[in-house]
Amino acid sequence: MAEVIRSEGLSKKYGELVAVDGVSFSVHEGEVFGYLGPNGAGKTTTIRMLVGLTRPTSGEALVNGYSILSDPVRAKESLGVVPESSNLYGELTAWENLIYMAQLYGLPKKDWAPRAEELLKDFGLYERKDSRFQGFSRGMKRRLTIAAGLVHRPRLLFLDEPTTGLDVMSARGLRQVIRKFKEKGVTVFLTTHLIQEADELCDRVAIIAKGRVRIIDTPTNLRNQAQDTEVLEIKTHPGFPSVPKEMESFPEVERVIFLEDKLRVLGKSVHKAIPRIVGFLNEKGTEILSFQTKTPTLEDAFVKLTGVDAEVMRVDKPQKMKGVG
Amino acid sequence: MMRKEIKKIYYIARKDLKAYYLKPPLISWGLMLPIVFILAFYFRNPQGIEEVTPGLVGLTILFSATSMAAIVITFEKRTEALERLLMAPLSLRAILVGKTLGSAFFGLLMGFVSMVLVTLFFGLKITNPLSLALALILSSLAFALIGILISVGVREIFEAMTMANFFRFPMVFLCGVFFPVKAMPVILQVVGFCLPLTYSVDALRQSLLPDGGLLHRWVDLLILAGFT
Numbered sequence: 074m075a076e077v078i079r080s081e082g083l084s085k086k087y088g089e090l091v092a093v094d095g096v097s098f099s100v101h102e103g104e105v106f107g108y109l110g111p112n113g114a115g116k117t118t119t120i121r122m123l124v125g126l127t128r129p130t131s132g133e134a135l136v137n138g139y140s141i142l143s144d145p146v147r148a149k150e151s152l153g154v155v156p157e158s159s160n161l162y163g164e165l166t167a168w169e170n171l172i173y174m175a176q177l178y179g180l181p182k183k184d185w186a187p188r189a190e191e192l193l194k195d196f197g198l199y200e201r202k203d204s205r206f207q208g209f210s211r212g213m214k215r216r217l218t219i220a221a222g223l224v225h226r227p228r229l230l231f232l233d234e235p236t237t238g239l240d241v242m243s244a245r246g247l248r249q250v251i252r253k254f255k256e257k258g259v260t261v262f263l264t265t266h267l268i269q270e271a272d273e274l275c276d277r278v279a280i281i282a283k284g285r286v287r288i289i290d291t292p293t294n295l296r297n298q299a300q301d302t303e304v305l306e307i308k309t310h311p312g313f314p315s316v317p318k319e320m321e322s323f324p325e326v327e328r329v330i331f332l333e334d335k336l337r338v339l340g341k342s343v344h345k346a347i348p349r350i351v352g353f354l355n356e357k358g359t360e361i362l363s364f365q366t367k368t369p370t371l372e373d374a375f376v377k378l379t380g381v382d383a384e385v386m387r388v389d390k391p392q393k394m395k396g397v398g
Numbered sequence: 399m400m401r402k403e404i405k406k407i408y409y410i411a412r413k414d415l416k417a418y419y420l421k422p423p424l425i426s427w428g429l430m431l432p433i434v435f436i437l438a439f440y441f442r443n444p445q446g447i448e449e450v451t452p453g454l455v456g457l458t459i460l461f462s463a464t465s466m467a468a469i470v471i472t473f474e475k476r477t478e479a480l481e482r483l484l485m486a487p488l489s490l491r492a493i494l495v496g497k498t499l500g501s502a503f504f505g506l507l508m509g510f511v512s513m514v515l516v517t518l519f520f521g522l523k524i525t526n527p528l529s530l531a532l533a534l535i536l537s538s539l540a541f542a543l544i545g546i547l548i549s550v551g552v553r554e555i556f557e558a559m560t561m562a563n564f565f566r567f568p569m570v571f572l573c574g575v576f577f578p579v580k581a582m583p584v585i586l587q588v589v590g591f592c593l594p595l596t597y598s599v600d601a602l603r604q605s606l607l608p609d610g611g612l613l614h615r616w617v618d619l620l621i622l623a624g625f626t
Contacts, residue, residue, distance in 0.1 A: 124485060125484075125485070126481060126484050126485060146487045146488065146489060147487070149485065149486065149487040150487035154485050156478070156485075158478050160477060160478035160479050160481055160482060161479065161482065162413070162417060162474075162477075162479050162482075163477060163479075164417040164418065165413070165416075165417055169416075173409065173413050174482075174486075176405075176406065176409040177406055177409065177410075177482075177483070177486040177487075177488065178486060178487060179405075179406070179487065221482075
C-alpha cells in the first residue's frame with residue numbers, strides 16, 4: 074500500500090508550550106485516517122503543519138512524496154484542505170469563490186466553469202451560485218468550503234473537525250459525503266473530537282492526547298483492547314449522586330464516567346462490586362431505574378487508553394465569534 | 399513555474415480589487431479625504447490651486463493605496479480568508495506581490511482620476527508625460543507597500559486605519575504637499591527627505607508645472623524606486 078502521508082517526529086512548540094510532541098505515523102492510500110483527541114490535544118496544529126500553514130519546530134513530513142519543509146508548494150498542489158472554520162471570501166459569490174480557487178490552484182482556464190458547476194451541483198448549492206458567501210447559513214458555508222477544497226481534484230483531503238457546529242442532519246449528510254470520497258479512492262485525513270464519528274467513518278484511528286499519539290489502530294482493534302474490561306451502565310433517578318467519583322475508590326472499579334444520562338462504571342471484574350455500588354447509590358437516596366452490563370464501546374477503550382474522560386470529548390468547541398466584513 | 403506564479407499574482411490582485419473597492423473604510427479614508435482636501439483648497443483660493451495640485455494628486459495616491467492595502471489584509475486576517483492563500487500552492491512572495499499590486503493599482507487609478515480632474519478643471523499642462531507616469535506608478539507601489547507593512551502588525555480595521563494615519567498625517571505636512579519642503583525648519587526638512595511622499599510630490603510637481611522642483615525629477619523617481 075502506497076504511503077500518502079509520512080510524519081516523522083513532527084513537533085511544534087509555541088514558546089514553552091508544546092502543542093505537538095514528536096508525532097510519527099503514516100497514512101495509506103485510499104484510507105480514511107482519523108485523528109482523534111480532545112480539544113487542545115494538538116490536532117489542528119498537526120494538520121496545519123502537514124498542509125504547510127505552520128512550520129514545524131522539528132521533525133519532517135512527506136505528503137504525496139513531497140517534503141513539507143523543502144517542497145511546500147508541490148505538497149500544497151497535491152492536497153486539498155477543508156479548515157475548521159469556513160473561511161471563504163464573504164464578498165464573493167459561491168461561484169466566484171470556486172473560480173478563484175481554481176485560479177489559485179492553477180487549473181487550466183477552460184476547466185474553471187465546468188468544475189465550479191459540477192461542485193456546486195454535487196453540494197446542492199447550484200441555485201445559490203450567485204449569492205454571496207457571507208449570506209449563507211452555517212451548513213451551506215461548510216459545504217462550499219468543502220467544495221473549495223476539492224476544486225483541483227486532490228487525491229488527498231484534510232478535513233479539520235468537519236462536523237463541528239453543524240446540526241444533526243447537516244452532520245449526517247456530511248458523513249455521507251466523506252464516505253463517498255472513500256468510494257472514489259480519495260485518501261482522507263480527518264480530525265475529530267467525536268469518538269462516534271471516528272468509529273463510524275475511519276479505517277484507522279490515531280488517538281492523540283496532550284500533543285502525543287497514544288495509539289494507532291482500527292476501531293475494531295481499539296474496542297478489543299477494552300474487551301477485558303467490564304462495563305456497568307446505570308440509569309438513576311433523580312440524576313446522579315453528587316459525588317459518583319467516590320465509587321472510583323472501590324477496589325474493583327477503575328473508572329466512572331458520565332455518558333449522556335447514564336453512569337458507566339468500568340473495571341476488570343466490576344461485577345464483584347455490584348452489591349457495594351447498589352448500596353452506595355441507595356445510601357445517597359438515588360433510585361436505580363436500570364442496571365445493565367455492556368460490551369465496551371470505542372468510548373470505553375478511549376477512556377482506558379488515554380485516561381481522558383469521555384465527557385471531555387463531548388464538549389463542542391465554543392464557536393468563535395466571527396466579524397462580518 | 400514562474401509563469402504560473404505570475405498568473406496567480408494577477409488573479410490575487412484582480413480578486414482584491416473586485417471584492418474590496420467599495421468597502422466603507424476605503425471610501426471614507428481613501429477617497430473622501432483627498433476630495434475634501436482638493437475642494438477645500440479650491441474654494442479657499444481658486445487661483446492658488448495650481449501650486450497644491452501635484453501634492454493633492456500624491457496625497458490621493460497615498461490615502462487610497464495605503465487604505466486599500468490595509469483593508470485587504472486586515473479584513474482577510476479577521477475572516478481567516480488570508481489562510482486560503484497560504485494554503486494554496488504559491489509562494490509567500492507571490493501572495494505579497496499580488497496584494498501589493500492590487501492596492502497599488504487602486505492607488506494608481508485614483509491618482510489618475512484625480513489628475514485628470516485637476517488638469518481638466520484647473521487647466522494644468524503636463525510637461526513631461528513619461529516622468530509623470532513613472533511618478534504615479536512608483537508612488538502607488540511605494541504607498542501600497544506602506545499599507546501592507548502596517549496591516550501585518552494589526553488585527554482590526556480601525557487599528558489599521560489609526561496606524562495608517564499615524565504615518566500618513568505627518569507626511570501631509572512634511573512632504574511639500576501644501577508648502578515647499580525648503581520652507582520648513584532644517585530638522586523637519588531632514589524628516590521630510592526621509593519620507594517617500596516628498597519625492598512623489600516633487601516628481602509630480604515637475605511633471606505638471608513648468609517651474610523647477612527640489613531635485614531633478616529623475617533623481618526623485620530613482621529615490622522613489624529605492625523606497626519601493
